Amino acid sequence: MGGVPPFAVISGGQVQRALAGQEKRITELVETTYRVHGSGDSVNPPSYFLRFPDRPTSRIIALPASIGGQVRVDGLKWISSFPENVAAGIPRASAVLILNDHDTGYPFACLESSIISATRTAASAALAADWLTRGRGRPARVGFFGVGLIARYIHTFLASTGWSFDEVGVFDLSAESAAGFSGYLGRSGTEGRITVHDSAESLIRSSDVVVFATVAGEPHVHELSWFEHNPLVLHVSLRDLSPEIVLGSTNIVDDVEHCLKANTSPHLAEQLTGNRDFLAGTLDDVMSGRITVPADRPLVFSPFGLGVLDLAVGKFVYDEIQRVGELRVVDDFFHDLRRYG
Numbered sequence: 001m002g003g004v005p006p007f008a009v010i011s012g013g014q015v016q017r018a019l020a021g022q023e024k025r026i027t028e029l030v031e032t033t034y035r036v037h038g039s040g041d042s043v044n045p046p047s048y049f050l051r052f053p054d055r056p057t058s059r060i061i062a063l064p065a066s067i068g069g070q071v072r073v074d075g076l077k078w079i080s081s082f083p084e085n086v087a088a089g090i091p092r093a094s095a096v097l098i099l100n101d102h103d104t105g106y107p108f109a110c111l112e113s114s115i116i117s118a119t120r121t122a123a124s125a126a127l128a129a130d131w132l133t134r135g136r137g138r139p140a141r142v143g144f145f146g147v148g149l150i151a152r153y154i155h156t157f158l159a160s161t162g163w164s165f166d167e168v169g170v171f172d173l174s175a176e177s178a179a180g181f182s183g184y185l186g187r188s189g190t191e192g193r194i195t196v197h198d199s200a201e202s203l204i205r206s207s208d209v210v211v212f213a214t215v216a217g218e219p220h221v222h223e224l225s226w227f228e229h230n231p232l233v234l235h236v237s238l239r240d241l242s243p244e245i246v247l248g249s250t251n252i253v254d255d256v257e258h259c260l261k262a263n264t265s266p267h268l269a270e271q272l273t274g275n276r277d278f279l280a281g282t283l284d285d286v287m288s289g290r291i292t293v294p295a296d297r298p299l300v301f302s303p304f305g306l307g308v309l310d311l312a313v314g315k316f317v318y319d320e321i322q323r324v325g326e327l328r329v330v331d332d333f334f335h336d337l338r339r340y341g
Contacts (some may be wrong), residue, residue, distance in 0.1 A: 005101050005108035007333035010321055011111035018320040019119055019313075023126075023160035026313060030123040031287065033067060033217040034254065038284030042308045046131045046261065057217070058082040065307030067197060074100040077113055077310040078215045091149060092215065093117065097314045106334065109318050112311065114149075116317065120309040122153035124254065124283075125234045126161050127211060128301040131286050132232055132252065137219035139232065143169035143207030145200065146214030147181035150236060154211055155185070166191045171203040201226050208232065212240040219265055224248045227298040235265065235302040241268040249277050249298040258304040266302050 019026065036042055045068040050060040060080040060248055067073060075315060078096035086092055095113035100106065133139060142158070142165045144151045155168075172178040176197050185194050197203040204210055204226045210233045216219075219242040227233070227245065238259075246269040253259035253266060256279060260267045269278055281291045283301070293299060321327055 063307035139208030
């Protein structure tokens, strides 16, 4: 950029407008980002979890990262998860994304990021669904286990990247949430029969693709027999499956070191066995043809969600807002810029 870049603030409304209808493009961007990360042209340190003794269900997570390739930007996602918010009628998660200039290190944008975070999560899930079913036959039935904002975004991305299903299953511990999501599916013109299931077992057994998008902090699904039809499991919420189910499945992650931390289901499986032999590899390994995925067991994709994805999507949004001339620059944000005053 040269010199000190201007500092812009990008609202959630601007983010949503920049991303509307771009699902295919964003999925391709996420694929490219995974490939750049897989090639080593990125820095993605462990996420830092800020937890609170007085609010044990809540946390704020810092995801610092740097991505090369065409994007060439550094930054930080700062995302809070306060599950109690839902009862108060506001979303669980809120977030900002800071983008830093590659050459000077100066931050040049602060973006509302809950939408960016949901978008990159959904694009990652849709990308995995595409690559991981290429040798298995196209699934006809999808089931959503946990039906909040993330489930809605994943459904949108699947529908926008060429998926259609004969059946869409819905299960949530909250009957109100299940009804709300079913209503959304109906309004969004979903093809296929919509079924609200009264048990986890019923949903899983009747789905070829199972999407877990819950706020579970520890495993609550323990029966490997529920998966005997070998579905693809998009284990987006990371902590739903018992280690025994993980060990009885083929496991793909987005990043090995990140995924085997913070008591995710794969991390619990590693603790139980003392090794990582249950991991087949990463999504980049699949996309690059380094591994092929067998069709004769359940297939579990556990994406930790990498900061480099937020950076790539955030920079896409920034460039789009700049292109249409709607950047809101904060004048005088960087003020005392002379070394000796």
